[in-house]
Amino acid sequence: MGRHGITPPVFATWLLRMILPADEIPYLLGDFREEYVEMFSRMGRMRAWFWYWGQVLSSLPLFVKDALCWRVNMLLKNLIIAARAALKHKTASFINLAGLSLGIACCLLILLFVRFETSFDDFHEYGDRVYRLTLELANEESTQTMAYTMLPLGPALDRDFPELEAVARMSYRNALFSMADRDFRENLFYCDPDIFDIFTLPFVEGNPASALNDPFSLVISEKTARRFFGESPALGRTVTVNTKTPYTVTGVVADVPPHSHLDITILASFASLANTERVKGEYWDRIASDATYVRLARGMDPEALERKMPAFLRKYRDFEAGEDMILHLQRLRDIHFSRLGYEMARTTDPGLVAAFSVVALFILLIACINFMNLTTACSMSRAREVGMRKVAGARRSQLIGQFLTESLIMALAATAVAVLLVWLALPYFNRLIGRTLAFDPSRDLVLLPGLMALVALVGLGAGFYPAVVLSAFRPARILKGRPWASVRGRAFRTGLVVFQFAIAVIFMVSTIVVYNQLDYLRSRDVGFPADEVLVCWLWEDPEPAAVERLRRELQGHYAIRDASAAFGTPAGSSSASRTYRQEDRPQEQGLDMLTIFTDDHFLDTLGLPLVQGRNFSRDFPTDADQAYIINEAAARALGWDQPVGKRLFSDYRAEGTIIGVVRDFNFYSLRMSIEPMVLTILPEWYNSMAIRVQPDRAADAIAFLESRWPAYAPRYPLDYHLISDEFRRHYTFEQRLGTFFVCSSVLAISISCLGILGLISFTVVQRTKEVGIRKTLGASVPGLVALLVRSYVYWVLAAFVIAAPLAWVLMDDWLSSFAYRIDMGWTPFALAGAATLLIALATVIWRALRAALSNPTETLRYE
């Protein structure tokens, strides 16, 4: 029996190694081996082998159970220690918990938002094969991509590409729906029957295969059905659209969830449009207000299809030199983040979502850093505990385990508080960002595991550093009373604080800049008195004569200075872009200019001054259909110094002469610069009435308008707004961004201040004796405070130096999206820097003062 000749089965031994308690392995393996060898020599290899395996297998469960018992026991002990530590340092624990839960709550809210924004259109069964066609228009000067396409595009695609499983056009409108007793103004989509093969819209009633086949059919959502018909069945009911045509309800679909890029409440069959002026013929030239959606066959390559598009387009449409049109396929899930012209979908700037995510991440990071610093600082007073435990034989891994348990418990508690905070704050947050987010951990399956992951991440991430530092204490040093002499990583902690403050400074600068810019936009002159001009929408297909009657009636009222009918009003949504050719360059490609169809009162109503020429006038009969007024931007774009008397040819009118030039004014929002613009008289297009009221008589004017309205449009509800309100609506996003930044910078600053409060407490504890000795030797209180506080001033200054250039780059980038922007200057930086320094100093001085004022006999008593 050779000493090395007999070795027990290797795999079974490996199994044992895995499961046996670590410090007992050598003895136990020896015991197993001894018996195996004995067995081997008595009964032979086979029996010994079986015996060994039998022993291993029957022992394993017992060892596992034993190990678990001890772990649970250990965990319970750690929990008790953690609770004791937390209760002993009540203030510190509270600060820690508060900072962490605020950070987590803020992070959770933003994550909910980000998840909502990135979940758009994830509920469509064929979603990964659905694409929207977008149209890129290019000429020499510019390219523009739009969500709208040509009307005949859908049917042509269907004809030429049989491999497409479904093709549908959607045309967005607003219309009046009349029941016997009630009217509703609603948005609707005219669409091809294939739409139900593209979007997943579950039918509650009706048949998806035939619902939109016939003209004048409607499919409505359940919510709309309830609004229209109450509890009575909707199927087969008749609704009059725009007071003329009766439509029949042929289907009811389940409500579309809020994370759909289209808010689908009413669908009408595209066939209903068949005989309208717009749809007749093949308008390959005109971009209609229609989007085209397709569903590809499984395995079909969208890029291959895209490559076939140029040839396909040329088959149907002639191109002029220099002009180009490119069709692209846009993935369904990308639509929500797209930024195209003529967009009817609900979109979000992806930059905003990214910005929110970054802010969330940084706030969580600040909170975690804080937690690390505070735990490290306040655990210095637990150095003795660590020392004692080490002397009593605790291993380092056990200590680390204990500290990690503590931080995990803190993270768990903080997350619990954060969940409560989120639940309380969600309605306000929803109002702030204009969304309807839901927070329901009991129903949301991802939320609970997500929260647990967050607890683990925060607890382990933030607890790791203190655990390592604390467990590294040398017992001899601690018990001699100088634990910190052995603690390195002071520079690391200082770096973390500088980082925290740098973020706080960036947030503050951003807040100030956003607010300055908003203020600037609000107060900037748009070129006319926007707060004195009301705009009301006219009824469907208004008779020009009736509109003129209403206009005269309004103009005659004492509270109204002037009124003008128009298609296209400032800050509004309807406007037309038309193509013009110049008399001196008739062969060249035309120039697209924003065109307002209006009457001879437009300039007076808006108070716009002429720079050259004259206004429209009834004394000149040709003004009625052959006169243009252009703005200064248009004169520049056309390249004419003296445009009056020059002739223009347009795509809707052969002859026309420029009779005047109006001073530039803002038409959309101050985000955009002033575009070239043409005014002309064309009564058939009027869809709104602009009314200039006497400054203090707006209420009288509105009352008069309301009293006269039924005589002209009895079925249409009166819908009016102030132009200045409409302008302001363009800035709601910026307004929300501003509020959001204020909240996050307040949060960042307060969490960072909690952090340095913890650090100075640590410093003060560390230097208690030094302060006491200095005091007995005659140091003054201000001198002592300065001594303790000095380094913090340097830290905040360092943070500022790091943060200022970053903040400048970020905000300059944001401002560059505005045509009219402020100069940042140095004030936001000075303000943010000063505020950060002051807040930080106030926090630090408060604590330093307490130390400096303390009685030296108290602090030196134990020496």
Add this chain to the structure above:
Amino acid sequence: MKFLTRQEEMILLAVWQLGDNAYLVTIRQLLSRITAKKWSMGAAYVPLNRLFQKGYLQDRIGEPNARRGRNKIKYYRLTARGTAALEELSAMNRALWQDFPAAAEGKESV
């Protein structure tokens, strides 16, 4: 006094009987022989370790014998507390078994 489980009691007694040669292998073999049952290594180790953790036993590391390769031996011995527990247990058992007929015989055979 805290009650010991039957296994723990048996292990304590085995350690006492084996004197200086009490370690997992010998303990297990003794118990298997006396009880005529197969004790797995785990079944012996778990109560043994528990007794050790509770302070009834103390350990001593000894040099390995030829069969064990380089693995040292962990010998166990009763602590004062372990001896006290056994004495207490024996007194209690005597009182409990007092008038039971077979008790006298059993006493001799141990």
